[in-house]
Amino acid sequence: MDKEKLLKLAENPNNITGIYNYCNRWCERCSFTSKCLNFQMGEEESADTESNDINNKKFWDKLSEIFKITLEMIYEDAAKMGIDLDAIDTTDFTKKEELLNQEAENHVCATESYKYIDMVKKWFESYSEITKSKQHELTQKAELEIPGTDPIKEIENINDVCDVIHWYQYQIHIKTKRAIHGMLGNFNDDDESDYPNDSDGSAKVALIGIDDSIAAWGELMNIFPSEENEILNILVHLERLRKTIEKTFPKARAFKRAGFDD
Ligand code: SF4
Structure with missing residues (x-):
């Protein structure tokens, strides 16, 4: 999935914002799949069985790709807010x-x-x-x-x-x-x-x-x-x-x- 596709899914007005934050993640039994961005992201890849198999390299490549896109978006948003994420010292935070x-x-x-x-x-x-x-x-x-x-x-x-x-x-x-x-x-x-x-x-x-x-x-x-x-x-x-x-x-x-x- 590329950044444009992810943004397009995220802009779907039918979705309920953040519904996936406090659910039980049992999508098979959930009646909100049509309103859930998290489910739709998974569906996008579901045609490709290899990318859904935890033992397959494609699965981990897919996760790594989503992680990279998400990180890229966080950096862009932080830059817009005038925050340089690379300049933040995380030593204290890590210890805490x-x-x-x-x-x-x-x-x-x-x-x-x-x-x-x-x-x-x-x-x-x-x-x-x-x-x-x-x-x-x-x-x-x-x-x-x-x-x-x-x-x-x-x-x-x-x-x-x-x-x-x-x-x-x-x-x-x-x-x-x-x-x-x-x-x-x-x-x-x-x-x-x-x-x-x-x-x-x-x-x-x-x-x-x-x-x-x-x-x-x-x-x-x-x-x-x-x-x-x-x-x-x-x-x-x-x-x-x-x-x-x-x-x-x-x-x-x-x-x-x-x-x-x-
Ligand atoms: S579809 Fe899955 S991730 Fe989305 S709200 Fe339902 S259980 Fe949670």
Whole structure:
């Protein structure tokens, strides 16, 4: 993609500005694809399967090209504002960033959301063992064609619930850490400012991920009652995390995400 193409896409009046900033990035399930610049940029390249394959050089070349164009535009805008980006000394900033990053990583919201990643990983390690009897049960139902049962639908439901859990497994931590990082760095923490507070927005995305994950685990517990204790442990952990994030970011739930909350 060249700069002109990118600018043309960015000028599309149907797009909702910044909608991609506080979404869950699950484009396949998003009803705003026709209004999202981020999605359209991806679509531009999607005909070329090689440039969408993370293992292919073309994929990385495409990313590097978009990065170069974006940087070029930032430099142009900065120059228009009389700022010479090359003249800025970043030594102090880098040091502060490292400390801030460390502090954010040690915050209870970040450590607990990171723990959740491991809990999911551990549970799914024994997934094939857990699902054995269910698979047997569903095969039998399919073979016997028991009236009132729909094994295909049941399988789809299990896959869907697992997809939801996997989708948010890392995202909850990433968004939570971003929120903490912004809060500790006091970025955009001005109550008088009209500009939305990024920490609250990121915390909201994390909270939505937690809500959906709690619902998905609840469904899994119904499907695999023998797993009740293990799943309850995970649910208790998620519920505590949810409350801690809500306490840390009391305005997060009320944050208005462009498009989604309008
Ligand atoms: S707003 Fe929707 S289409 Fe755009 S990046 Fe987010 S999930 Fe994808």
